[in-house]
Amino acid sequence: MIKIIIQIPYGKEHVDLEVDIPHEIIAPNKVEVRDESEIIVNALSKPVGMKPLEEFIKKNDRLLILVNDATRPTPTARVLKEMHDLLKNHSDVKFLVATGAHRGPTESEFRYIFGDIYDEFKDQIFVHDARKDGDMEYLGVSSNGTEMYLNKMVTEIKNILVIGSVEPHYFAGYTGGRKAFLPGVAAYKTIEMNHKHALSDAAKALALKGNPVADDMDDAMHVLKDMNVFSIQTVLTAEHGLYAMVAGDLFESFDIAVEKANEVFCAKYSKKGNIVVAVAPYPMDIDLYQSQKALENGRLALEEGGSIILVSKCRDGVGDDAFLDLLCSAKTCEDVMHKIDEGYKLGYHKAAKMAQIGVNAEMLAVSDLDDKTLRMSKLEPCKSMQEAFDRAVSRIKEEGKEPYAVILPQASLTVPLLEE
Structure with missing residues (x-):
């Protein structure tokens, strides 16, 4: 040969x-990629199951934005840039980097995550530390027995804007959506109990129904049912271009993003x-x-x-x-x-x-x-x-x-x- x-x-x-x-x-x-700005603006103005983002931001006097850390290629900076004018005029907006059990970002990683808005908002950016028990609040037990401790900033502010990216995950089924909360802003003990379920044969890529890890993540959202959550879920191409974005209700936006993610990441051989x-x-x-x-x-x-x-x-x-x-x-x-x-x-x-x-x-x-x-x-x-x-x-x-x-x-x- x-x-x-x-x-x-x-x-x-x-x-x-x-x-x-x-x-x-x-x-x-390989998928067809449309204009990035058009994708973002269209998703934010026509969310599924909720009113446009502008209304969500303006009607809530306190706002917490959950973002991924630098281990994910989520286009957080590009999304934040599109909503900059709404954020700069808000009276009380904070950002929380949902690290899960990972380390906090370095200075260069902060700039990668937040892009052009970093210097303007850096004093309003916080980093989740799963090992700080004093930062957590107990919210109950999942159906699988996982004790739910989540960051107090989430439960105190209650108006949450989530920016995530959806792709297949080898034991959670998929990243994105509810994963911003568990493991994103959960206590180390909670993450440990959740991730133990990864040993199950049912915990695998593309699996959501009957996957004990995914079930726990869904349960985390049920204990947060009183939260006011606006979800922004992105789907990238392999080259990190923006393929699709779905905003609005956390579960509806996630389900639609899953279908778009399959179009990109599931490859026949x-x-x-x-x-x-x-x-x-x-x-x-x-x-x-x-x-x-x-x-x-x-x-x-x-x-x-x-x-x-x-x-x-x-x-x-x-x-x-x-x-x-x-x-x-x-x-x-x-x-x-x-x-x-x-x-x-x-x-x-x-x-x-x-x-x-x-x-x-x-x-x-x-x-x-x-x-x-x-x-x-x-x-x-x-x-x-x-x-x-x-x-x-x-x-x-x-x-x-x-x-x-x-x-x-x-x-x-x-x-x-x-x-x-």
Whole structure:
């Protein structure tokens, strides 16, 4: 077969990969993109199930805007820019970065999130800290037994504007919508109890009905039924262009955005590969903890016993300590699963998902993380993309099989669906 060169994203750049075996490339679908400003203005002026945003803002004397942190490519800055005139004339508007259990933003990340309005509103911007118990208020128990503690700013201000983005999520079903509240502004204990449900086989991409993680998130909204919420849900293209935006009622806007997200991120492929390249593209390559999503999507296209290659710069290192501690404390992927049975901590769900792959496949990694850390994480380090790929090809051939590769240049954003 003739060698071809495929450009593989790595951080903000690309590296070349020479491929001379049968393969297919799975990526988010190309969709037609209309004028961005027109999409935003139309959504805000014609929301579903609610009156226009202008009326919502003007009739409420206090307003809290929930925004995603920098681990999501949500076009928060672009949306805020369109509503700038409404916000600057409001008597009491505050912003809360819904970090979930993530760290707070750096200065450059604040500017990425808020864009042109950052300097003007910076004194009105707050960051959720899930570990500050004094900032939380108890609101009840979910049907799955999760104790609901959420940030007091939400319950005190009550008039909430949510800006989110919707795409498939490997255990919550989808991001966006109710996810701004749980885990977005929930207490660490609440997030931990919710994320433990990620160990369930029912917690997977595209699953909402019967997914215990998604059920908990819906329950969080039921305990917040007295809130006055205006939702803005965006759907992006793989290149982070704005494909669609739906505003208004939290649940109605989310349901419509889910359908639009499927048009972008659910990609058909012809057959499973015994080699899968799973890339965590920027900004989802921030750390290993976040990059695990790429592995999880990649496994959907992986033949049992094959090799999966995680490609992620991991700019901030590993991420969650519990995640790495569990992986480091176990000698094998099987041991990881046994240790989780002994007791759960937040972060263990990611370790469990990685271990489940490692039980039945070889896991290689191309990353800026040091070799020792990668090996402790049950990933075999490779110095380059080409080395990792060639190594996987050699292994498959040594086993007497014909190598076939499935390459996901944006695995964090791609849900492979096998053609029937």
